[in-house]
Amino acid sequence: MAQNEDLEEKKLLGSGGYAFAKLTEQEEIKASLGIPQIFLGNAGRLNEDRFTKYYCNKCQKEYPGSPVISYENPNEDLGEDIVLIEKGEYRCRICSNLIALYRRFNKQ
Numbered sequence: 001m002a003q004n005e006d007l008e009e010k011k012l013l014g015s016g017g018y019a020f021a022k023l024t025e026q027e028e029i030k031a032s033l034g035i036p037q038i039f040l041g042n043a044g045r046l047n048e049d050r051f052t053k054y055y056c057n058k059c060q061k062e063y064p065g066s067p068v069i070s071y072e073n074p075n076e077d078l079g080e081d082i083v084l085i086e087k088g089e090y091r092c093r094i095c096s097n098l099i100a101l102y103r104r105f106n107k108q
């Protein structure tokens, strides 16, 4: 129940394309920052099964499924008690074009 509650398909914008993914209301609020557009970079890491399709600006094509997600956990201390916990990226499966980057800190 709780997990799949109110999942809604949304368009998430990235610098190199966009993706369609199913988000919970909380995730949508977090990723939109109060403006109508939702940014993939603000959504952070979503499970691949959340994605229905994505569009790559370089291929100028839409593909089914999710872009390739890769990430690392540097746990880098940036000072002032801020730690970079995770940085990751979404890339096109076909041409490796960068679709979006995200960063996750200990404090948001």
Ligand SMILES: [Zn+2]
Pocket (backbone or CB within 6 Å): 056, 057, 058, 059, 060, 092, 093, 094, 095, 096, 097
């Ligand atoms: Zn591509």
